[in-house]
Amino acid sequence: MMTRMLVLMAALVAPILGHAVESGSQIAWTTETLKLVKKGNVEKGKSLAESCKSCHGEFGQGMSSEVVDDETIPAIPALAGQVANYTFKQLRDYFNGDRSNDSMTSIAKGLTEQDAADLAAWYAWLPAPKQKVGNNEKLAIAEKMVREGDGKRILPPCFVCHGANGQGEKMDIPSLAGQHADYFERTLLAYKNDQRHNDIYSRMRLIAKQLKDDEIKALARYYQNMQ
Incomplete structure (x- = not known):
């Protein structure tokens, strides 16, 4: 096998x-980048995530798709329990233009690398949704x-x-x-x-x-x- x-x-x-x-991505996993994400501050990430709750939920559980007035509203991804490096990479890819979404691109443009690392640490700390x-x-x-x-x-x-x-x-x-x-x-x-x-x-x-x-x-x- x-x-x-x-x-x-x-x-x-x-x-x-x-x-x-x-x-497809400008992220390079250098020693410095890996250390940055590993040392992400959970408490600071929690504070930053206050502005994320309206879409991704209070505990990073995301939202299921739903039908409103005969229109399907697509699901919003769960972030809780996600691998910190992955969340960090996605935020930086939005920042760099390597991944595109009107809402997320705008949000990511306002985040520093440290902010992205802190948010990644916070969501990785949360238990995965069931x-x-x-x-x-x-x-x-x-x-x-x-x-x-x-x-x-x-x-x-x-x-x-x-x-x-x-x-x-x-x-x-x-x-x-x-x-x-x-x-x-x-x-x-x-x-x-x-x-x-x-x-x-x-x-x-x-x-x-x-x-x-x-x-x-x-x-x-x-x-x-x-x-």
Whole structure:
């Protein structure tokens, strides 16, 4: 099993190296940057997050999508329990223009690197949200992708990067457990359709392009259900 995983990862890395100049992000994980995030001040981050509550919730739980006057309001991502490096990177990517969103770009432009580190520390300190999705009929599709991947399509198991419990990794791989399914699905589709491109070395774009839409939906519900 481990040998198969290594082969899959090597196959995925090969095209990544060929596109190394297309990192999609100006963030460089230097020793200084890593130290900055690691030493983020939770209390200062909590204070800064007061202005984030209206969208991301009092405890960073985000908001589910809802229908208002026949119009669907898309989900707002949960930030609680997120890997600090990942949150920091997203805020700086908005600041640098490597990721675009009218509201978040404007907010990030007003944050210093230290502010971003403090906010990242605060949200990482909060417990991950616990959420459930009612429809579980297709979760078996997701379980296979998470545990086994698909060697024929050069897709490694999701857990290799995102962890057995969807907890992410300390460098810049996000936690997925408890994330709103609608937001998760929109994110993968954005990578798949080249609408989002701030993944370093095109990692998620290469993977998302190989995923079928029903697999993306299933994965979104699988990870929202994960505790």
